[in-house]
Amino acid sequence: MGNAIFVVWRESLEAFLIAGILFAWLQANHDDGRGKRALLLGLAGGVGLALLLGWGLLTVQDELTGQALEVFQTAMLFVAAGLITQMVLWMRRHGRTIKARLHADLTLAATRSGHLGVAVVAALAVAREGAETVIFLYGLAQGGEMQSLLIGSLIGLAAAALTAWLAAKSLARLNLPLLLRLSAILLLIISSALLVAALDRLIGDGTLPPLIDPVWNSAWLIDDTSQAGKLFADFTGYRARPALSELLIWAGYWMLVAFFWRKTAHA
Template structure:
C-alpha cells in the first residue's frame, strides 16, 4: 500500500503542482472531486467482492479466493512492468493530459475524469491484491499495515508537493517492483493452495520440506513473512514449483535492461510536484 499510495500521491501531486505553477489553482476542487469519486468506486468494488465471497459455500469460497488471487497477481505484475516503462515520462504525460482536459469545452468535467481514471486504476489495483492478502492473513494486522502504508504514502506525497522534492522514480520503482514480484509469487502459490482446497487441483500435493523447526509460521518472524510473502513452513511441491518458476521468469524480464530511448522522447527527471 505504500507503493500504491505513493503512485497515487505522485499523480495527484504532479497535477496539483502543475495547476499551481500555471496559475490555475482554482481548478483544484475538480481534482478533489475526481479523487473522491475514485476512492468511492474502489471501496464499493471491495465491499461488493467481500460480500459476494461471504455468500458462497466453502468450496466456492476457495474457488473465488483463487480467482481473486490470480487477478491480483496479474494486476501486480502489469503494474510493476508498466511503471518500469512509464517512470521516466509520467510527469510530462500527466501535464499533457491536464492541458488537454482544460482546453476542452467542459474543462471541469475533463479534469475530473482525468484524475478519476488515474486514481481509480491505483485504487482498483489495491482492492484486488488487498483482498487476496486479507484472505490469506487472518486478524487485524494486515488491514492495519495497509492503512499505515497508505498514511505514510499520503505524508510523502504532501512533502513532495509542498517542498518540491525530487524523487528518483526509476530507482524507487525498480526496488519496490522487485519486492512486489516476491509478493505476487506468494499470492500465486496461495492460488495453487486454494485450487487444491476447492478440489480443482490435486497434483503435486506432497510436502516439499518442513521448516517448522527453523522458522515457524506461528512465531513473530514467520507471521511477518507469511503476511508479506505468503511464507509456508511446509508447502506442497506444486506451490514451490509455481513460486520459483514465477520468480525466475518475472525477475529475469524485470531486471533486463530497457531498450535505448532516443533523446527527447523521455524525460529522466524525477517528479516535482
C-alpha cells in the first residue's frame, strides 16, 4: 500500500500542479469562462485516456495465460521501472522550465485552435501523468493485494490534492521544490525495487542465471519473509538472500542513475 500511496501522490501532485499552471495562464489572459470550461474538459479527457490505458492492460492480461502472461507481467515491471527512472531524470532536467513550456504550448494552441487547443494541451499533459501512474500501479499490482493497492491509490490522490492546495495557499511554509526533489529519490528507490522484482521472475523461470545464489544471507538482520521485512523489501528491493546476477544488475542500474543524475544537474 505504501508504494501505491507514494507513487499516486507524486504523479497526481504533478497533474494538479500542471492544471494549476494552465488555470493561472487563463486567468492572466482574461479568459471569459470558455477557456476554463475547455480546460476542465481537457483534464477530464486526460484522465479518461489514462483509464483507457488501464483497461487495455487488464484486457491484454485477461487474454494471456501461462508463459505468455508471465512474460507480459515481467515486461511491464521493466517498463514501469524504466518509466519511473526516465520521468525522474526528465523532471530533474526540465523541471525549472516546465511552466514556461506549458505557457508556450498553451499560447500556440490557443492561437491556432482556440478553446479546442486549450483542451488538447490539458488532455495531453494530464494523460502523460495518468498513463505513467497506470503503468506504475500495474507493476506494483504484480505483488497482489489489489484491495490495499486501491486504498493506497485513493489515499495518494487525496494527499496530492491536499499538498497542491497547501502549495497554492503557501500554508505551513511548504517547500515544494525540496519535497519534489526528495520524492524523486524515493521514486528511484521504488523503481529499483520493481527492477529487482522483475529479475526475481527471470531467475525463478531460469531465463537469468543466478551465478551465485545466494551471495549472502542477511535474514538475521532483516528477514524479507517477515511482515515488516516484506514491507521494507517491497519498497526498496532488498533481498536477504540475493543472487549475484541480481546484485550486478541492481548495482549497474544505480551507476547509470548516478551518471545521468549528475549529467542532468549541469544541463
